[in-house]
Amino acid sequence: KTAHRGSFEWSAPSNIALVKYWGKKENQVPANPSISFTLNECKTITKLTYEHKEDADRVSFDLLFEGQPKESFRPKIEKFFDRVAQYLPFLKEYHFTIDTRNTFPHSSGIASSASGMAALVMNLMSLERLLSPDMADDYFYKKASFLARLGSGSACRSINGSVVVWGEHAEIEGSSDLFGLPFTAEVHEIFRNYQDTILLVDKGEKQVSSTVGHDLMHGHPFAERRFAQAHENLSTTRKALTDGDVDTFIKIVESEALTLHAMMMTSLPYFILMKPNTLEIINRIWKFRSETGIPVCFTLDAGANVHVLYPENVAVKVLDFIKSELLGYCQNNQYICDEIGTGAVNL
Numbered sequence: 419k420t421a422h423r424g425s426f427e428w429s430a431p432s433n434i435a436l437v438k439y440w441g442k443k444e445n446q447v448p449a450n451p452s453i454s455f456t457l458n459e460c461k462t463i464t465k466l467t468y469e470h471k472e473d474a475d476r477v478s479f480d481l482l483f484e485g486q487p488k489e490s491f492r493p494k495i496e497k498f499f500d501r502v503a504q505y506l507p508f509l510k511e512y513h514f515t516i517d518t519r520n521t522f523p524h525s526s527g528i529a530s531s532a533s534g535m536a537a538l539v540m541n542l543m544s545l546e547r548l549l550s551p552d553m554a555d556d557y558f559y560k561k562a563s564f565l566a567r568l569g570s571g572s573a574c575r576s577i578n579g580s581v582v583v584w585g586e587h588a589e590i591e592g593s594s595d596l597f598g599l600p601f602t603a604e605v606h607e608i609f610r611n612y613q614d615t616i617l618l619v620d621k622g623e624k625q626v627s628s629t630v631g632h633d634l635m636h637g638h639p640f641a642e643r644r645f646a647q648a649h650e651n652l653s654t655t656r657k658a659l660t661d662g663d664v665d666t667f668i669k670i671v672e673s674e675a676l677t678l679h680a681m682m683m684t685s686l687p688y689f690i691l692m693k694p695n696t697l698e699i700i701n702r703i704w705k706f707r708s709e710t711g712i713p714v715c716f717t718l719d720a721g722a723n724v725h726v727l728y729p730e731n732v733a734v735k736v737l738d739f740i741k742s743e744l745l746g747y748c749q750n751n752q753y754i755c756d757e758i759g760t761g762a763v764n765l
């Protein structure tokens with residue numbers, strides 16, 4: 419079947435890892451398994467227009483960001499198309515226009531690679547499904563996650579499900595290094611409406627790209643122990659998520675965030691990605707938690723911003739605390755209120 423011209427539009431969310439992916443092998447295979455919460459508000463919206471063409475020798479595309487030409491994305495997208503060409507043989511028969519926007523502010527320090535790759539892949543899968551209408555839903559989502567992984571590892575956790583495991587783990591049936599596995603059905607009620615308030619401490623460009631970051635784990639003195647620890651932490655997190663054990667969840671999530679940064683501080687070259695305000699915020703969260711008993715915790719990405727995680731039933735109190743005590747440590751008092759979402763959406 420051929421499709422001559424048309425368009426699709428998908429949104430795909432960002433995600434925040436609880437057990438972190440840091441270090442990879444060939445072909446975007448993670449050095450250890452990870453698990454994340456899918457976000458709801460921070461997302462990329464991508465419209466893909468396709469037009470069948472006569473000369474089917476290579477993929478061709480135009481790139482727009484918020485409706486304006488954006489050539490700086492080209493090398494990354496080209497590399498992605500090269501990697502996925504063998505799985506999507508129809509690609510070279512089309513000319514594409516890829517028009518993208520994010521719901522979060524420019525250079526907010528929130529990475530758009532996961533949401534961006536996920537949104538693009540969903541559109542490509544829609545085209546594949548148009549060409550092969552018998553495609554089963556399960557195949558559609560699995561392949562989408564598989565392809566998103568080839569664009570940006572963590573993007574495979576932004577396709578489908580509220581809680582997603584990526585990477586083979588002995589105790590999690592069906593887990594794979596090649597795609598994300600939705601883990602939602604087993605998650606306790608308390609975690610189903612978790613909130614993530616993202617405090618924008620430093621909105622600058624990332625000091626360390628994730629490609630460089632993952633590379634730092636090659637020959638890292640603590641690499642093997644770290645990879646083993648991630649397996650242990652995933653076992654514990656999995657149990658905490660199923661049992662509704664918020665205390666254990668907090669311990670592991672905060673330890674994972676600090677371990678990610680510890681890996682960067684102990685690699686060669688070494689980096690400190692936290693800012694003084696990151697540490698101020700962490701200390702204030704700890705003080706608030708010990709004084710009130712309210713189960714609020716933090717996690718970090720490979721940057722200075724802080725994700726504040728808490729159940730919805732304490733949201734009013736936590737937001738009061740954030741507004742009165744933490745916003746002063748953010749650039750221009752900026753923050754984003756997000757929460758657990760469900761994955762990519764066909765618009």
Ligand code: PMV
Pocket residue numbers: 434435437438439440452529531532570571572573628629678719720
């Ligand atoms: O998907 P990448 O290659 O951008 O790596 C993401 C790495 C972290 O965000 C730091 C951790 C994670 O598991 O998402």
